[in-house]
Amino acid sequence: MTEREAISDIIDAHRHLEGSLLPILHAVQDxxxxxxxxxxxxxxxxxxxxxxxxxxxxxxxxxxxxxPPGKHAVSVCRAEACQAQGCRQLEAHIKTRLGIDFHDVTDDGQFSLEPVYCLGNCATGPTVRVNNTIYGRMSAEKVDRLFERLAVDTVRLLS
Ligand code: FES
Structure with missing residues (x-):
């Protein structure tokens, strides 16, 4: 199935809904x-x-x-409980570490960064999600180690 056919199928599956634009956009992005x-x-x-x-x-x-998002799609929780645990400082560290702002992708396509508002992991914030994995009690040091490990895994996969 071509990309165009897939998009057309998604449109057909959702166009009957009231306010169908948003469901279609979500489905295409999914x-x-x-x-x-x-x-x-x-x-x-x-x-x-x-x-x-x-x-x-x-x-x-x-x-x-x-x-396209980066190979590793990083989301940083900015909601209240994580704010109380220092997510804003962590967010600043991640932006500096990756050299990108929110809604951006690193030049090598490895990492993208998005804000998110609660990942349901409030008791153990600050919380970061990378692709589908949630990481709690994150710190600058833990993030650095995680990003290094992900980058190494990518090199290993490519070699
Ligand atoms: S407030 Fe960050 S996970 Fe809920």
Whole structure:
């Protein structure tokens, strides 16, 4: 199945819903990890809205990605319980360590960084998620070790 066919299938599966644009965008991102470049036009045509309308919604919600995430998609919890445990300092450290801001991807494509608001791990914050794994009680040192291990694992996989 081509990317275009997959997007069309997703649109067909959701277009009957009221306010179908958001469910379609979520489903496309779930499928591809981001919103592929031609998805805006396909969605706009199917819903009979303008591409600018679709783009406006995508731009409003930072959750939606318009380019592929890094191999290691890092999310830092910014919600209250994690704030009380120092997540803002940890967030600053991670940004410096990776050399990117939120909603960005490292030049080598290894890491992307997103904010998130509660990962259900409030008792053991600060909390960081990498892809589907949650890490609690994170510190700058633990994050450094984790990122080094992930980078080494990637090199091992490629060699
Ligand atoms: S507040 Fe961070 S996991 Fe809930």
């Amino acid at each position: 499928r591809f990890g981001y919103l592929p470049p031609n998805s805006n036009r396909l969605i706009a045509d199917a819903l009979r809205v303008s591409e600018a309308d679709v783009h406006g919604v995508i731009s409003f919600y930072h959750y939606f990605r318009q380019r």
